[in-house]
Amino acid sequence: MKILVTGGCGYIGSHTCCELLANDYEVVVIDNLSNSKEDVIDKIKEITKKNVKFYKGDLCDKTLVDEIFKTENIDAVIHFAGLKAVGESVKKPLLYYRNNLDSTLTLLETMNKYNCKKIVFSSSATVYGSPKKLPIKEDFPLSTTNPYGSTKLYIEGILKDLYRSDNDWSISILRYFNPIGAHESGLIGENPNDIPNNLMPYIVKVATGELEQLSVFGDDYDTKDGTGVRDYIHVVDLAKGHIKAIEHILKEKGIDCYNLGTGKGYSVLELIKTFEKVNNIKLNYKIVGRRPGDVAACYADCSYAFKKLGWKAEKNIEQMCKDSFDFVNKLNKDNTK
Numbered sequence: 001m002k003i004l005v006t007g008g009c010g011y012i013g014s015h016t017c018c019e020l021l022a023n024d025y026e027v028v029v030i031d032n033l034s035n036s037k038e039d040v041i042d043k044i045k046e047i048t049k050k051n052v053k054f055y056k057g058d059l060c061d062k063t064l065v066d067e068i069f070k071t072e073n074i075d076a077v078i079h080f081a082g083l084k085a086v087g088e089s090v091k092k093p094l095l096y097y098r099n100n101l102d103s104t105l106t107l108l109e110t111m112n113k114y115n116c117k118k119i120v121f122s123s124s125a126t127v128y129g130s131p132k133k134l135p136i137k138e139d140f141p142l143s144t145t146n147p148y149g150s151t152k153l154y155i156e157g158i159l160k161d162l163y164r165s166d167n168d169w170s171i172s173i174l175r176y177f178n179p180i181g182a183h184e185s186g187l188i189g190e191n192p193n194d195i196p197n198n199l200m201p202y203i204v205k206v207a208t209g210e211l212e213q214l215s216v217f218g219d220d221y222d223t224k225d226g227t228g229v230r231d232y233i234h235v236v237d238l239a240k241g242h243i244k245a246i247e248h249i250l251k252e253k254g255i256d257c258y259n260l261g262t263g264k265g266y267s268v269l270e271l272i273k274t275f276e277k278v279n280n281i282k283l284n285y286k287i288v289g290r291r292p293g294d295v296a297a298c299y300a301d302c303s304y305a306f307k308k309l310g311w312k313a314e315k316n317i318e319q320m321c322k323d324s325f326d327f328v329n330k331l332n333k334d335n336t337k
C-alpha cells in the first residue's frame with residue numbers, strides 16, 4: 001500500500017512517516033519546506049532503514065500534484081500540510097486561507113481525478129472553540145476564534161460535503177490535542193526556527209539557555225492551580241493513531257471525526273515541574289497576564305477513537321518531557337560538531 005504524506009517533513013508528519021514505514025507501507029512525501037528541512041527525509045531513512053520518495057514542492061501546484069498521482073499509484077493520503085501558527089494567522093489571514101484551503105482543494109480535486117478516495121486529515125482541538133464542558137467529545141459544538149482554526153473548520157466542512165456528494169470516499173478527520181515529545185532516537189522532533197509560540201518548545205529553549213525566561217500566561221484561571229490546562233500527547237502516540245486511521249479507511253467507506261489526546265489535563269505549572277524533575281534542571285519562569293484567546297482548560301474524551309480505531313495513547317507526561325529535551329540537546333550537540 002502506498003501512502004502520500006503531505007507535509008511529511010514537518011513535526012507530526014515525519015513521525016508518522018516512520019510509523020508507516022515500520023508497518024510496511026510505502027511512503028511518498030510532498031513538502032514545500034516552508035516550516036521544515038529536507039534533511040528530515042534522511043533522518044526518516046536512518047531511523048527506519050527504508051526508502052521514502054520525496055517531492056519538494058507546493059501542494060497548491062496543480063501540475064506537480066497531478067504528476068505525483070500520475071506517477072505513483074497512491075492508495076491513500078494523510079494530509080498534514082498547512083500553516084499552523086495561530087498568532088500569524090490573525091495578522092495574515094489571507095496567507096492562511098490561501099495556503100491551507102487552496103492546497104486542500106488541489107489535493108482533493110486531484111484525488112478525485114485519479115479515483116483515490118481515501119484521506120486522513122489533520123484537524124485540531126481548536127475547532128471546539130471555548131468548550132462549555134469537559135472532557136470534550138466529538139459531537140460538541142464547533143466554533144473558532146482565529147483564521148487558522150477557521151481553515152480547519154472549513155476543511156472539515158469541505159470533506160463532509162464531499163462525502164455527502166459521493167459515498168465512495170473514506171475520510172477520517174483527526175482532531176489533535178497538544179502534541180509534544182519527540183522520536184526516541186532523538187533524530188526527529190519539533191524544532192521551530194522562530195521564537196516558539198507553544199509551551200513545550202518555549203520551555204525547551206529556556207532549558208537550553210537559548211531563551212532567558214518563560215512567561216506563564218495567567219495564574220487566575222478556574223483550574224487546579226490557576227494556570228491553563230491542556231491535554232498533552234506524545235507525538236509518537238499521535239503518529240500511531242494515523243496508522244489506525246489508515247487501516248480503518250482502507251477497509252471502510254464513510255466519514256468520521258476522532259479526538260486524539262490522552263484524556264488527561266496538565267496545568268502549565270505541572271508541566272514545568274515535571275520537566276524540571278525528569279531532566280534535573282531549573283526553569284526560569286515568571287507569571288504574567290493571560291494570553292488573549294486562550295481557554296482555561298481543554299482535554300479530550302478519547303473513548304471514540306478507542307472504540308472505532310482501537311487506538312489509545314500510551315506514553316506519559318514524564319516521557320514527553322524527557323524526549324522533547326533529549327531531541328533538542330542532541331540537535332544542538334550535532335550542530336556544534
Ligand code: NAD
Nearest residue numbers: 007010011012031032033034035036058059081082122124
Ligand atoms: P509542521 O509545520 O511541522 O508541518 C507542516 C508541514 O507542511 C511543514 O513541513 C510545511 O513545510 C508543510 N507545508 C505547509 N504548507 C505547505 C504547502 N502548501 N505545500 C507543501 N507543504 C506545505 O506542523 P505539524 O505540527 O507537524 O502539524 C501538522 C498538521 O497538524 C498541520 O495541519 C497542523 O495544523 C495540524 N495540527 C498541529 C498541531 C500542533 O500543535 N502541532 C495541533 C493540531 C493540529
Ligand code: UFG
Nearest residue numbers: 124125126176177178197198199202215216217228268294
Ligand atoms: N503558555 C504559557 N506560556 C507560553 C506558551 C504557552 O503559559 O509561552 C500556556 C498557554 O497559555 C496555555 C498552555 O501553555 O495555557 C498551552 O499553550 P500552547 O500555545 O502550547 O497550546 P494551545 O493549547 O494554546 O494551542 C495549541 C496549538 C493550536 C491548537 C491547539 C489545540 O497552538 O494550534 O493546541 O490542538 F489548535
